[in-house]
Amino acid sequence: MRKIKESSTHxxxxxxxxxxxxxxxxxxxLSGQWTLAICCHLSNGKLRFGELKKRIPQVTERMLxxxxxxxxxxxxxxxxxxPEVPPRVEYELTESGMELIPIFKQLEAWGERHxxxx
Amino acid sequence: MRKIKESSTHxxxxxxxxxxxxxxxxxxxLSGQWTLAICCHLSNGKLRFGELKKRIPQVTERMLxxxxxxxxxxxxxxxxxxPEVPPRVEYELTESGMELIPIFKQLEAWGERHxxxx
DNA sequence: CAGGATCCTACAGGATACTG
DNA sequence: CAGTATCCTGTAGGATCCTG
Numbered sequence: 132m133r134k135i136k137e138s139s140t141h142x143x144x145x146x147x148x149x150x151x152x153x154x155x156x157x158x159x160x161l162s163g164q165w166t167l168a169i170c171c172h173l174s175n176g177k178l179r180f181g182e183l184k185k186r187i188p189q190v191t192e193r194m195l196x197x198x199x200x201x202x203x204x205x206x207x208x209x210x211x212x213x214p215e216v217p218p219r220v221e222y223e224l225t226e227s228g229m230e231l232i233p234i235f236k237q238l239e240a241w242g243e244r245h246x247x248x249x
Numbered sequence: 250m251r252k253i254k255e256s257s258t259h260x261x262x263x264x265x266x267x268x269x270x271x272x273x274x275x276x277x278x279l280s281g282q283w284t285l286a287i288c289c290h291l292s293n294g295k296l297r298f299g300e301l302k303k304r305i306p307q308v309t310e311r312m313l314x315x316x317x318x319x320x321x322x323x324x325x326x327x328x329x330x331x332p333e334v335p336p337r338v339e340y341e342l343t344e345s346g347m348e349l350i351p352i353f354k355q356l357e358a359w360g361e362r363h364x365x366x367x
Numbered sequence: 368c369a370g371g372a373t374c375c376t377a378c379a380g381g382a383t384a385c386t387g
Numbered sequence: 388c389a390g391t392a393t394c395c396t397g398t399a400g401g402a403t404c405c406t407g
Contacts, residue, residue: 144282144307148286154289154353154357154360157356157357158276158280158356161276162276171270171272189265206366234352234356236272238352239270241271241275241348241349246271249324
């Protein structure tokens with residue numbers, strides 16, 4: 132039993148909440164600015180870095196790279212590097228990642244309904 | 250038809266993505282640090298400000314107030330003020346808010362599964 | 368009791384340029 | 388092609404004190 136409080140930075144709190152509550156943990160993994168967009172585009176199959184970039188034009192290379200790294204670390208995507216020249220790197224969803232798809236569908240439906248009610 | 254790009258700040262992007270994609274819109278509404286926690290506690294019925302605070306000890310009064318306001322604006326909670334002294338304010342989920350509960354359950358299940366796989 | 372007001376900091380995210 | 392490196396900014400969130 133560790134203490135939880137004691138000089139909380141924003142994300143000390145974030146993580147401690149996520150530790151307790153699996154749904155908060157889940158949302159924390161997904162609440163990166165580009166995470167959902169990436170997942171959606173990968174839900175139809177693997178894509179290369181450049182293809183992702185083309186499909187999400189607003190994202191900068193830096194952010195795309197960062198997000199993908201984080202998602203790899205979080206076991207949402209698999210990163211495959213082909214040792215060729217020019218380099219080729221492909222991203223695809225993990226098992227866990229795919230299991231999110233039905234949840235996305237529901238969020239999508241909810242989002243549409245909710246939006247139309249405003 | 251407005252333009253979308255042109256000097257994007259973080260949340261100009263965020264919103265423009267949310268405009269296009271209902272699931273991103275949904276996640277944006279839910280990704281406040283305390284939003285989920287509040288929803289969960291309200292899913293069993295209405296609560297007063299102080300009760301919420303007691304149930305989520307890590308949150309500061311300021312943040313709780315801010316989040317609740319935002320959630321009210323986003324039509325996730327209803328805020329009822331009773332004109333008494335001392336003041337009493339109760340919060341409860343809206344229809345939309347309640348419709349999220351089953352989705353939370355699934356996120357919770359996913360979160361647990363995912364966590365155990367790390 | 369249920370918050371406002373004030374002040375502050377860490378971090379997410381952006382712009383741009385460069386490279387194996 | 389698929390990134391790093393560097394530098395910078397806005398904003399979410401925290402601490403603390405005050406009040407109808």
